[in-house]
Every structure is written in structure tokens, then in C-alpha cells.
Amino acid sequence: MTLLELRDLTITYTSARGPVPAVRGVNLSLDAGQTLGMAGESGCGKSTVAMSILRLLPRSTTIGGQILLDGEDVTGMSWGRLRAVRWAAASVVFQGAMHALNPVRRIGEQIAEPILLHNGAGAASSRQSDVDRAVAELLERVGLPARHARAYPHELSGGQKQRVMIALALACSPRLVIADEPTTALDVMVQAQVLDLLAELVAERGIGLMMISHDLSVLAQTCQRLAVMYAGRIVELGPSHQVTTAPVHPYSAALSAAFPTVGDPASRMAPRGLPGDPPDPADLPGGCPFHPRCGVSQPECATQDLQLRPAGPEHTAACVHAHVPAQEAAR
Ligand SMILES: Nc1ncnc2c1ncn2[C@@H]1O[C@H](COP(=O)(O)OP(=O)(O)OP(=O)(O)O)[C@@H](O)[C@H]1O
Ligand SMILES: [Mg+2]
Structure with missing residues (x-):
């Protein structure tokens, strides 16, 4: 059975300004012994997805869709059952947790x-x-x-x-470990040691690892598959080496062209070569949410918000430029 499966996950925060749709229809799966990376700029919804898996979000948050942990839907669990599942079935290494x-x-x-x-x-x-x-x-x-x-x-x-x-x-x-920016605060040498350690643990204990980072190079080093998030959606999902070396979505391409400089907060917030900022989830542009920043957008991108479509074997992207011959996609 699949260790973790997210089915059409939507997460909406309640704020004084009104609803904040931080995650909008995420589908993902992770098996035991596998590693999955989640990338994307600040605010695109990575930590929100991570925290939802153990229901660590504020009570006022609305969750739609399903979060299946070993087939059991976390969204319907009692608090008693959740307490049993936290730590023992799945655990989180939080962003900045060492503090x-x-x-x-x-x-x-x-x-x-x-x-x-x-x-x-x-x-x-x-x-x-x-x-x-x-x-x-x-x-x-x-x-x-x-x-x-x-x-x-x-x-x-x-x-x-x-x-x-x-x-x-x-x-x-636990069988599932979610690591949210586990190495961001560390220097490069220590970062490499911590990443090696996580990779060893996955291999040795058959743990499923979901690792979150804004840094594609960190994820490519540790994870077999990579999901790139933008404005609360996955815009590209595929084998790590494909997504980093031959990205299909222009957003993934911009991220991989702009490996942030370690220790430089400015490069984390705005990848080099990519103008502007990600949209406010409470005020998304129409069409593809990336189109205002996209260098290769087409007229239809301003009106159409595409779902993920095949972009290669085990590889999908939500972009008009994602085209592969049908027989290649089926391989
Ligand atoms: N409690 C909250 N109430 C309202 N909005 C929130 C809340 N927590 C997060 N958000 C918003 O939800 C969006 C997603 O936030 P999230 O923390 O998941 O981003 P992230 O991808 O993990 O970013 P970072 O790389 O900075 O950690 C952001 O726009 C953020 O402002
Ligand atoms: Mg985060």
C-alpha cells in the first residue's frame, strides 16, 4: 500500500483579510523507501502541505480532499488517533526546528x-x-x-x-519522515553531512522521505522525484534529474537556473533572472498564475489554468509548452 497519498488536497487558511487558498488541488504519492522533494519560492505552500499531513495547521483552516497515510485518511482522524500516528507513523523535522x-x-x-x-x-x-x-x-x-x-x-x-x-x-x-528545510540554517559542509545522513536512513530503514527546500540543488542531491510548487499547486512533477536538468515548466527552469547562494536570504526570496514575486494566494491572477512572470507565455496563458499533463515518462507539467508524443508519454 502507498505510504502517503495526497488526493486533490486543498487547504484554505482563515485570515482577517478573508480566505487564503494556500494549497489548491495537490496530488502526490510516496512509497516506503522513496524520496520526494518539494521545491518552490517562499509562500508557495510547501510547509502548509507538510503540516497538513499530521494536521498541525490552525483549527480554523479548511482542508479538502484526502490525506491517506497507509490508506487511512488523516483528515477524518480523531485527536486520539492523531496522537498515536504523530511520531510513531510519521514525524516532521520542522523548518528552523533546531531553535x-x-x-x-x-x-x-x-x-x-x-x-x-x-x-x-x-x-x-x-x-x-x-x-x-x-x-x-x-x-x-x-x-x-x-x-x-x-x-x-x-x-x-x-x-x-x-x-x-x-x-x-x-x-x-516512523515510516514517513517529512523534513521541512532541514539544512537551510547550516553551512555547506554541515548541510552535506545532514543530507547524507537522511539519505542513509532512508536506505537503511526503508523510510519514506518528503523533503522540502527552496533549493533545487539540495533536493536533486537527495531525492528521486521532485515536485515543483507555485501558488499552491504542483506545476511540475518528475524524476529529479529530469526536473533539474531538463525542466519543462518555465518556473522550474527559472528555479534551476538560479540555485540560491547559501546564506544569502535575498537569493532565497527572489531567484536570479526571474522578475517579480509569487502572487498573493488571496489575490491570484487569472489563467496560469505564473503567466505574469513567464518569459515564454502565450496569449491563452492569461485565461487558461492548465492541469498537469504528460511531459515525458513519469513526468508531468502544467504548461502549454509541455508536449510529448503520446507513445513517449506512455512508456
Ligand atoms: N496561519 C496562516 N494564516 C493565513 N495565511 C497563512 C498562514 N500560514 C501561511 N499562510 C500563507 O499561506 C501561503 C503558503 O505558506 P507556506 O508557509 O506554506 O509557504 P512555504 O512554501 O512553506 O514558504 P517558505 O519557503 O517561506 O517556508 C503563504 O502565502 C502564507 O502567507
Ligand atoms: Mg515553509
């Missing part, structure tokens, strides 16, 4: 917490020595010495804290 560690509690206690919560405080596996051993094993697995269990967050570097976050995400052996 979310509790500063006054030791690392080991923080990793032990979900283990104790999910095993039940009375269970045999909750004996202090067993939990300590589990914490030490997790720390070692993410490349940290077990003695760091006694450290406080301020005693660790940014890269070490991000490893702790990955250890936390793995604490209850």
Missing part, C-alpha cells in the same frame, strides 16, 4: 519524551536503562556521541542541534 529545542532541558530527556509517550509509562521498554540505551543509539545513529544526551541545547552547534532534531524525528521509528 525549538527546550533550552532548559537536557537533549537526552527531550529525545526520551516521545519514546516514553508512545511506549506507555508502564511498559517494560520504558525502564530508565532501556530508554537511556535507545537515546544513546539514536544519538550515535545521527553521528553524535552518546554523552551529548547530558548536554543542554546551547552547548551544541547548529549542525549538532539539527542532528538532534533528526534523532527526535526517528525516536519512534
Whole structure:
């Protein structure tokens, strides 16, 4: 059974300005042992999709469509069932999460917490020595010495804290890990180490990994498939090497031509060579939402908003320029 399947997912925030349709009809699937990247500029809906999978959005948010985790629809789960699923079936490494560690509690206690919560405080596996051993094993697995269990967050570097976050995400052996910008705050060397670690864990434990980044080069390095989001929709989906080296959608092409400079916030917000900003989801232009910024738009792009269409084997794009001979698309 497919580990994660999003079917026509729509997510609308409620704000003082009115409804904000942040995600508009996303279809995606991810199997165990697979890696899927999600790319796109700031505000295109990546974190919103990620948070919806464990229902971590504000209560006032409206979710439409289905979020199937091992075939079970998350949108209909009771809070009790959700608590069981979080950590144990699926876990999230949040954007900027290393700052979310509790500063006054030791690392080991923080990793032990979900283990104790999910095993039940009375269970045999909750004996202090067993939990300590589990914490030490997790720390070692993410490349940290077990003695760091006694450290406080301020005693660790940014890269070490991000490893702790990955250890936390793995604490209850989930089958799905969602990593939202897991390396954005890290320098290039540490970033590469954290990415290698995630890739090893996927291979070793058969985890399904959904990784979010604005940086296509990071995703291409780690993920088999890549989804490019724009204005709340997937505009291109295909094998990573295809999407990065032979992009079909002009937006993907602009992103891949503009690998952001690490550590430069300006390049993150506006890829070089791409004029303007992504639209406000509450005020989308008619037609293809990308057409006002597109260098190759056609007259019909101002009126037609295309669905994803075949652009090659296992490759789709929502663009008038996505054309492949029918026999090639069927291969
Ligand atoms: N609680 C909220 N209420 C109203 N609008 C929201 C809320 N949270 C996010 N949004 C809007 O939804 C859109 C998608 O936001 P989201 O955080 O998913 O983007 P993102 O792709 O993860 O961006 P980034 O790369 O900056 O992390 C944005 O336009 C944002 O302003
Ligand atoms: Mg985000």
C-alpha cells in the first residue's frame, strides 16, 4: 500500500483579510523507501502541505480532499488517533526546528519524551536503562556521541542541534519522515553531512522521505522525484534529474537556473533572472498564475489554468509548452 497519498488536497487558511487558498488541488504519492522533494519560492505552500499531513495547521483552516497515510485518511482522524500516528507513523523535522529545542532541558530527556509517550509509562521498554540505551543509539545513529544526551541545547552547534532534531524525528521509528528545510540554517559542509545522513536512513530503514527546500540543488542531491510548487499547486512533477536538468515548466527552469547562494536570504526570496514575486494566494491572477512572470507565455496563458499533463515518462507539467508524443508519454 502507498505510504502517503495526497488526493486533490486543498487547504484554505482563515485570515482577517478573508480566505487564503494556500494549497489548491495537490496530488502526490510516496512509497516506503522513496524520496520526494518539494521545491518552490517562499509562500508557495510547501510547509502548509507538510503540516497538513499530521494536521498541525490552525483549527480554523479548511482542508479538502484526502490525506491517506497507509490508506487511512488523516483528515477524518480523531485527536486520539492523531496522537498515536504523530511520531510513531510519521514525524516532521520542522523548518528552523533546531531553535525549538527546550533550552532548559537536557537533549537526552527531550529525545526520551516521545519514546516514553508512545511506549506507555508502564511498559517494560520504558525502564530508565532501556530508554537511556535507545537515546544513546539514536544519538550515535545521527553521528553524535552518546554523552551529548547530558548536554543542554546551547552547548551544541547548529549542525549538532539539527542532528538532534533528526534523532527526535526517528525516536519512534516512523515510516514517513517529512523534513521541512532541514539544512537551510547550516553551512555547506554541515548541510552535506545532514543530507547524507537522511539519505542513509532512508536506505537503511526503508523510510519514506518528503523533503522540502527552496533549493533545487539540495533536493536533486537527495531525492528521486521532485515536485515543483507555485501558488499552491504542483506545476511540475518528475524524476529529479529530469526536473533539474531538463525542466519543462518555465518556473522550474527559472528555479534551476538560479540555485540560491547559501546564506544569502535575498537569493532565497527572489531567484536570479526571474522578475517579480509569487502572487498573493488571496489575490491570484487569472489563467496560469505564473503567466505574469513567464518569459515564454502565450496569449491563452492569461485565461487558461492548465492541469498537469504528460511531459515525458513519469513526468508531468502544467504548461502549454509541455508536449510529448503520446507513445513517449506512455512508456
Ligand atoms: N496561519 C496562516 N494564516 C493565513 N495565511 C497563512 C498562514 N500560514 C501561511 N499562510 C500563507 O499561506 C501561503 C503558503 O505558506 P507556506 O508557509 O506554506 O509557504 P512555504 O512554501 O512553506 O514558504 P517558505 O519557503 O517561506 O517556508 C503563504 O502565502 C502564507 O502567507
Ligand atoms: Mg515553509
